[in-house]
Amino acid sequence: xxxxxxxxxxxxxxxxxxxxxxxxxxxxxxxxxxxxxxxxxxxxxxxxxxxxxxxxxxxxxxxxxxxxxxxxxxxxxxxxxxxxxxxxxxxxxxxxxxxxxxxxxxxxxxxxxxxxxxxxxxxxxxxxxxxxxxxxxxxxxxxxxxxxxxxxxxxxxxxxxxxxxxxxxxxxxxxxxxxxxxxxxxxxxxxxxxxxxxxxxxxxxxxxxxxxxxxxxxxxxxxxxxxxxxxxxxxxxxxxxxxxxxxxxxxxxxxxxxxxxxxxxxxxxxxxxxxxxxxxxxxxxxxxxxxxxxxxxxxxxxxxxxxxxxxxxxxxxxxxxxxxxxxxxxxxxxxxxxx
Ligand code: HPA
Ligand code: ZN
Numbered sequence: 375x376x377x378x379x380x381x382x383x384x385x386x387x388x389x390x391x392x393x394x395x396x397x398x399x400x401x402x403x404x405x406x407x408x409x410x411x412x413x414x415x416x417x418x419x420x421x422x423x424x425x426x427x428x429x430x431x432x433x434x435x436x437x438x439x440x441x442x443x444x445x446x447x448x449x450x451x452x453x454x455x456x457x458x459x460x461x462x463x464x465x466x467x468x469x470x471x472x473x474x475x476x477x478x479x480x481x482x483x484x485x486x487x488x489x490x491x492x493x494x495x496x497x498x499x500x501x502x503x504x505x506x507x508x509x510x511x512x513x514x515x516x517x518x519x520x521x522x523x524x525x526x527x528x529x530x531x532x533x534x535x536x537x538x539x540x541x542x543x544x545x546x547x548x549x550x551x552x553x554x555x556x557x558x559x560x561x562x563x564x565x566x567x568x569x570x571x572x573x574x575x576x577x578x579x580x581x582x583x584x585x586x587x588x589x590x591x592x593x594x595x596x597x598x599x600x601x602x603x604x605x606x607x608x609x610x611x612x613x614x615x616x617x618x619x620x621x622x623x624x625x626x627x628x629x630x631x632x633x634x635x636x637x638x639x640x641x642x643x644x645x646x647x648x649x650x651x652x653x654x655x656x657x658x659x660x661x662x663x664x665x666x667x668x669x670x671x672x673x674x675x676x677x678x679x680x681x682x683x684x685x686x687x688x689x690x691x692x693x694x695x696x697x698x699x700x701x702x703x704x705x706x707x708x709x710x711x712x713x
Pocket of ligand 1: 398
């Protein structure tokens with residue numbers, strides 16, 4: 375397929391995004407605009423200077439900059455604008471359903487109220503549902519470099535907004551912060567009715583994926599790249615239909631892989647894993663959903679059937695009800711039949 379044909383094919387596919395940190399969709403232009411509006415000086419003097427800093431050797435180098443960027447978010451309107459910018463962008467890429475992570479602790483640690491953060495994000499998601507026809511779920515993520523006690527405080531703060539929050543996740547610095555550190559707070563979160571997911575096996579070993587499954591009882595793994603080193607783990611993921619939310623451009627930018635040709639998604643599909651493609655932190659890693667689909671398809675020479683499978687998996691692995699899943703999946707199939 376030519377570049378133009380592959381791009382056009384991908385642009386037309388209805389798809390769901392299941393691994394997106396809203397703070398990671400903060401484009402430098404909007405960041406500067408909001409920093410001026412709030413009178414908060416960024417450490418960088420220009421958009422160009424900031425973009426120059428987006429060169430990472432590992433997850434931690436990225437996180438250090440990601441947390442700096444988030445510091446300009448203060449008011450409900452800021453969180454609304456951030457979320458609305460993401461939604462309008464992915465709407466142009468035929469994303470029809472999103473499951474969005476937010477990191478409350480990144481903001482509450484700076485004195486911003488939990489309510490301010492979630493009100494802004496939720497109002498934009500509702501507007502996106504009404505005006506752009508994008509359905510959504512919201513996932514509150516605990517920062518794993520902080521203590522379990524801190525996560526418990528966050529769980530407590532979330533309770534007045536429980537009806538808006540569908541699940542909890544675990545993100546930030548993986549190495550040295552295993553899922554086992556958060557067993558109690560995940561149990562308490564499940565007792566509140568939250569669904570459970572966790573980042574595991576991005577930089578950390580396959581043991582962290584086992585822990586996320588067996589100790590935290592998650593129903594989906596974010597990233598999970600490292601599972602291929604363990605046949606028993608692969609068998610478990612397949613048997614229990616545990617989806618992986620992979621993020622190829624993120625993996626490349628954070629040196630989880632050295633080149634896109636090394637990305638494990640094709641092998642995972644071949645082994646029957648419910649693999650999906652997502653953008654993680656698109657403002658930092660050079661692409662939203664379509665760029666992730668495109669770069670992966672090109673480098674791994676994915677067939678049309680494999681690309682279709684990825685889109686179907688994105689709905690299968692979502693938290694939509696069965697009726698909505700089936701509707702989207704048949705739309706994906708008709709699209710591929712029509713081309
Ligand atoms: N990994 C861990 N934490 C994160 C990421 C990620 O890819 N993105 C934002 N927070
Ligand atoms: Zn992530």
